[in-house]
Amino acid sequence: MRERLSGNEAIAIAMRQINPDVMPAFPITPSTEVPQYFSSFVADGKVDTVFVPVESEHSAMSAATGSEAAGARTLTATSSCGMALMWEMLYVAASNRLPIAMALVNRALSGPININCDHSDAMGARDSGWIQIFAENNQEAYDNFVQAYRIAEHPDVRLPIMICQDGFITSHAVENIDLLEDAAVKDFVGEYTPDEYLLKAGEPLAVGPYAVSSYYMEAKRAQLEGLKNAKKVIQSVADDFESISGREYGLFEAYQLEDAEYIMIIMGSAAGTAKDTVDGLRAAGVKAGVLKIRVFRPFPSEEIAEAIRHAKVIACMDRTESYNGYAGPIAEDVKNALYNINVNIPMINYVYGLGGRDVTIESLASVFDDMQKADKAGDVGENYRYLSVRE
Template sequence: MGKKTRLSGNEAIAYAMKQINPDVMGAFPITPSTEIPQYFASYVANGEVDTEFVAVESEHSAMSTCYAAQAAGGRAVTATSSAGMALMWEMLYVTSSARLPVTMALVNRALTGPININNDHSDSMGARDSGWIQLYSETNQEAYDNYIQAIPIGENGKVRLPVMVCQDGFITSHAVENIELLDDEEVKKFVGEYKPENYLLKKENPLAVGPYDISNYYMEHKKQQAEAMKNAKAVILSIAKKFEQLTGRKYGFFESYQMEDAETALVIIGSSAGTAKEAVRRLRQAGKKVGLIKLRVFRPFPAEELAAEMSGVKAVAVMDKAEGFSACGGPLFAEVRSALYDVKNRPFAINYVYGLGGRDICVEHFEMIYDNLFEIAKTGNPGEVYRHIGQREQEGDK
C-alpha cells in the first residue's frame, strides 16, 4: 500500500483526480490553480482516465458544466482560484441548492483588488454562505487526502452537497514536498461508484432539475439544505474514520496540537498552521503552555466541538487570512467568538488578520502573538481585539 514520493500541491490534487477518475471535468485556467486542469488534461489525452474534459470559455460555464454533468448522473470536478470562483458565484449557489455533490479544488488566492495573484482566503471565505462544504489543507498531503474524502462526504445520501477542497496558493500549490499516495485500486474502492437516487438520464423517473421555486416551497427547500449541512458533520467524521483505517492518517473537524494543558491557543486555517506549530514547539521548550487548533472543516462549522476544545484556555487568538470589512474582525473570528459565547469561564478572544495577498508570516510573528496572549491572560485586559499583523504602519496609525 501507498507510494512515497514528492509532489507539489497542484500535482497532488491532479493525481487524486486521476485516481478518482471522474466522468467530467469542466475547468477554465486561472493562477495558481491552472496546473490542476493542465496536468489532468494530459491524463485525459494519454487515455489514463475516462473523463470528458470540457474546455469552457469562462468559470461560470465551468461550474455550469459540472452542475449539468452531475445532474445527468455523472461525477464532476473542477479547479479554480480567486476571481475564477467569483465568476462561478451564481452557479455555486445553484449547484448546492440543487443538491449536486460536485467537488472543486480551490487553490486559495486573494480576491482582487488591487489585483494580486498570491495567497489569502478571501475567495473561499466570501463563498462561506454558498452552501458548499469547505475543507482546508495545511500541506500537499492534506490536500490530496481531503480531495479523496470529499467525494464520499458530498455524495452521501444524507448530505448531497458540493465540496470545495482548499489549499494555499503557491505556498502549498507550487511547493514540492514529500507525500504518500494511495494505490489506484484503494482510491477507486474508497470513493466507490456515484449512485444518485434520481438523475436526468434515469428514464424510469423523468424529472426537472433547477426549476423556479415559488415562495410556497422555497423555504422548505432551504431548511432541507440547512439540515443537510448539519448532517454533513457526522458523515465527515465517519469518512475520516474509514480513511484512517486505510492510511493511518487521522482527520477530524480540526487538529488539536499541544492543547491538553494549554493556557493560550491559536485558531488557524491552512498552511500557516505549520509555521505556527514551530512557534508552539519553541515556546513549549521554554516551558510555556501554548497550543494550537488547526481548523480543517469551516463549513459545516464545528462550533460546539471547538468551544469544548477551548474551554480550558485563558486567551485565544483567532487568525484570519481574509479581511471581512465588518469593522469588528475577520470571518473566522466572528464564528469562533460566537462559538465561545456559551462556554462557562470563556477565554479572552482576539483577532489577527494576517497574510493578505501573500504577505509572509513567520515563526517569530506567532511567538509574538503568544506573548500578547499571556499578557492578556495576566492583566485581564484584551485591549483592541481586532488587529492586523505583518503590515507596515503609517505614522499616526494605531
C-alpha cells in the same frame, strides 16, 4: 507509494485515481496546473473522463451543474477571481444538492491585483452552502480530495464540496507525500450511483425549478440539514480513510491543546508555522497550543468550544478581511461557539498573511506574547488587529 509532488500535482493524481465522468475547467493562477495535469491524463487515456474546455469559470460551474444533474460524477478546479465569476452557479449547485467536487487553490481577490495566497475567495463563499475543507500541506490536500466524494455523495448530505489549499505555498511547493495505490482509491471512493438524475429513463425530474414563497424556505431548511449531517459523515469517512492510509483526520487538529493556556486558532498552511512556534514556546515553559481548523463548513461549533473552553486567552487568525470592523470569519464563528456554551474567554482577532504576506515564527510568537500580556493586564486592549503590517 512515496512521491515528491506539488500540491497541484497531488490533487491532479487524486482526480486521476477517482476517474470522474466529467471535468469542465478554465485556467487561472495558481490552480491552472490542476486541469493542465489532468487534461494530459485524459489525452493519454489514463482516465475515462470527458474534459470540457470552457470559455470562463462561470461556464465551468454551469457545465459542472448540468453534468452532475445528469448523473455524471463531476469535478473542477479554480482560484480567486475565477471562483468569484462562478458566484451565481455556486449557489445553484448547492441549492440543487449536486455533489460536485472542486479543488480551490486559495488566492487573494482583486484588488489591488494579487496572485498570492489568502483566504478571501473561500471566505467570500462560506455562506454559499458548499462544504469547505482546508489543507495544511500537500499530503492533506491529496488526502482531503480522496475523501471528498464519499462525503459529498452521501445520501444524508448530497452537497458540493470544495477542497482548499493555499496558493503557491502548497500548490506549487514540492513535498514528499504518500500516495495510495490506484485500486485502493477506486475501492474507497466507489461508483457514483445517484437515485435520481435527469437522464434516468422513465422518471422525469426537474432540477432547479422556480420555487414560490410557499416552498423556498423548506428547500433551504432541507439544505441546511444536509450540511449539518455532513459533520458526522466527514468524521466517519475520515475514520474509514485512516484504515487504508494510517493517517488520522478529524474536524480539526488539536496541537498541544490539552493543558494550553494560550491558544491560537488558525487554518491552512500557516498552521505548520504555528506548531513550530508552539514547540519553541513550550520549550521555554509557555503553555501554548494550536487548534487547526480542517472543516470550516459546516463549522464544528460545539466541538471547538469544548476543546478551547479552558484557555486563558485565545487568538483567532483570519487570512481575510470581512470589512465589518470588529472580527473576521473565524473569530465570528469561535465567538458564537463560546457564547453558545456560556463561556467568555478574552480573545484577540488578527488579520494576517493577506496577499501572500510572509507568516513567520517570529510574527506568530508575537501573537502569543500579546496573549500573555493581555492575561497579565486583565484586558486585551485592541481586539481587532493586523499582524505584520506597516502602520
